[in-house]
Amino acid sequence: MQTVSVQEAKNNARALLLDVRTPAEYKEVHTADALLRPLAELHPATLAELAANRPIYILCRTGNRARQAAERLQKSGVTDVAVIEGGIEAWQAAGLPVVRGRKTMSLERQVRIAAGALVLTGMILGFLLHPCFFVIPTFVGTGLILPVLPSGVAWECSLPECPGTRALPRS
Template sequence: MTITTISPKQLHDLVQTGTQVELIDVRTPAEFREVHVPFAQNVPLDQLDAAHWAKGRNGSTHPLYIICRSGSRGKQACDKFLSAGSANVVNVEGGTLAWDQAGLPVVRGKKTISLERQVRIAAGSLVLVGSLLGAFVSPYWIGLAAFVGAGLVFAGITDTCGMGMMLARMPWNQVPKAVPTGTNAATTSCEPGASSKCCT
């Protein structure tokens, strides 16, 4: 099924008309903290339960908008929703990068290394280590570089990245959640239809 898309400007103009918009940002908490659309809710892709969200929206026919860094993870999130039976999902073209580059309002925080850059750094490091060990220790280590290369080819073909999903769960990609006094921790997590201030 074809995924519907919307440009950042179109979405911004829609919000300016006073239309209630539900926008999910599926990047890691650390990426979200660095820069995000003011009315976005952070629900990391690796934690996204599309069926739960679909149920929590109580059959709402209003579009559910998805944004990530550049569009790829947003597409994966849309696929999850489509598989869960939610057809009215819309991916924001170009993600947060395109939104920011268009000069639209954003909330900025602590700088971080994007998940895509982390994948490139990790993959490059493994290839380098495998090549050096293969040259100076044992030729069998060349297999490490070949394994990483095969993984990158697979990621390019399927548009999914196992290394990226693993890195997304690392501590440095998480943000400690502040729990208000006297409030159960479960109430601070983003829920379907929650305020756009949730998890910011």
């Protein structure tokens, strides 16, 4: 798989710069010329039309999702594809210009806060009102443990891919 440095990507004005991070990550920080196409919503045929004989340089946060996107594009016949080494983190570290938006809380952090609040509430209510409230932290704990067990199939999908958690398409 072909890779390019952040400096090479910045200097090639002809290339289509493709950002495959989530919309929340993109809003937080992105390059001025990047086209947002989250990995989960990547359609190689559409990108081939957009690129129109230009190289496609793909970036994400550090490079992992960009590699997945590049593989998907190459399997569909798009050949002039390269991954930007180090992603947006390397871009920022090199001092290249970025557009900064509002920092958003990650989905994982939101889930942790909600789970912690439920456990704390269940414990307080269990001690102060009635022991039946201890069922709340029990369910939360079970819900957190089951997905990481090898045979646990309770939550097969990752949160960003679950129905209702994807960003709506732009009109």
